[in-house]
Amino acid sequence: MSEKNRDGKRTARERLAVEREKQRAAEKRRRALIVGASVVCVLGLAAVVGVLAANSGKEKKSDTSGPVASPSGATGKDALAIPVGKDGAKSTLTVWEDFRCPACQAFETQYRSTIHELVDSGQLKVEYHLVTLIDGRMGGSGSLRAANAAACAQNAGKFTAYHDVLYENQPAETEDTFGNNSKLIELAGKVDGLDTPTFQKCVNDGTYDDWVAKSYAAFQNSGLTGTPTVLFGGKNIYADQTMTPAKLKQMVEAENKG
Template identity: 50%
Template sequence: MSEKNREGKRTARERMLEQRAADEASSRRKKKLIVGGSVLAVIAAAVIVGVVVQNQRSKPETPVAAPAGTIGDKNLVIPVGADNAPSVLTVYEDPRCPACGTFEREFSSTIDQLEDAGKIYTNYHIVSFIDRAVAGKGSRNGANALGCAQDAGHFRDFHDVLYRNQPDETNDAFGDKAVLLGLAKQVNGLDTPAFQSCVKDSRFGGWVSAVQQDFDKSSFKSTPTVLLNGQPVYPKNGSEEITPANLAKWVDAANQGKQLGTAGSHGQTPAPTGTASEANNPSPTAG
């Protein structure tokens, strides 16, 4: 074969290889453009969704209805005990919060006794943020059911029943309203057509959202957050770990020389300390 023929074949082969390389490069560029466009589309969609979600979270809501007997700004707080008790115990809880369940199972009987003795006026803020992180409606439905129980005059008993029967955080049992209605049967006088309708219709859904928004605006980021006269006591009060005995001791120390509250005194004035707008010392525990 002549050198000229060899050169011609080599040149043709080189041209073919060069063209193939060019085609492959072009194909890679197209793929990158397609993938890049898809990524940008996903990012854009995520931004839009994020804005929508953030708008939903931050949109101010005024509850159209609040449970009877609630107190404070916009009636967001559920009070238990005599409102003229010398100390205020403020509790922020989420129905799905496992740490809240642990706290309530250990401390509820002591808190009930302190309330009954006129030593503390407990202010409950029932929040519902866990539904944001864990799929389901258990926080919101549970909070609404607690609002319905408050409206019916049976909050404390239903609250205690709810936490004694709390499912695992990832189990959205409280998202099923039938489960909540079933638990209500354990509270004498609560399982009525009015209560059932309140739970099924999510009558206090707007109120639940408003309570959560109040929590979002506060310095508190976790549950349970527990304050005694505006100062955090869960899990510690200074260097002392909280126990039922220590809680009773701290309350007695705070009440020393003060007149105890009287049974049956349940006014509608806001709690003097511990509200989301007034207290600035969040508990470090997470729910």
């Protein structure tokens, strides 16, 4: 073999050795990057878990799963219903309503006199559950603020009168008029003896906001979807197209005779 050929083969081997060394170095860098990226992912995951844990702690501060302040005389599970009428009444009407809800106003306007008559005669008791459905759909806080104010009126023994005043002065569904506490206090002036410093403080402090939120949570958990939901004998009579105030009166009177 000539000297020239030997030099050529030697040079080729050297080039191959250099190339292999470059490949080994590149592989080492690749493994280092993978390990580094894995560490970053673990640290990132730890950071995310930490943030979630911190947020979870914050949410618990506004959690209404435990006991909350309820208005005077509230009854039922977790004291979420405001009762109107005599305890001994044989018939019970359960009403889920929202003070911003136009359909609720329509129901109240149509059935109010009949319900008052049956309540006053001792034949019917009504359990009102207040929810904030419209706030969630339309924005604003009028449902919540009005419900809290109605709970404050319950403390003063003026729930029924103030309840009726709110519906008589209900704003358009798209307007959040009830979101203004001063408006709710102004309307309290239409109820004899309600507009007092105690009532005003209760309204402005949002004393029963958590109670209202818990009532709405109960509404959602029960599978109900609309307001008003009016239950008599376990059936939603508001969904009955044949129902009338006269028919409701007949049903209550028949149940009392039985």
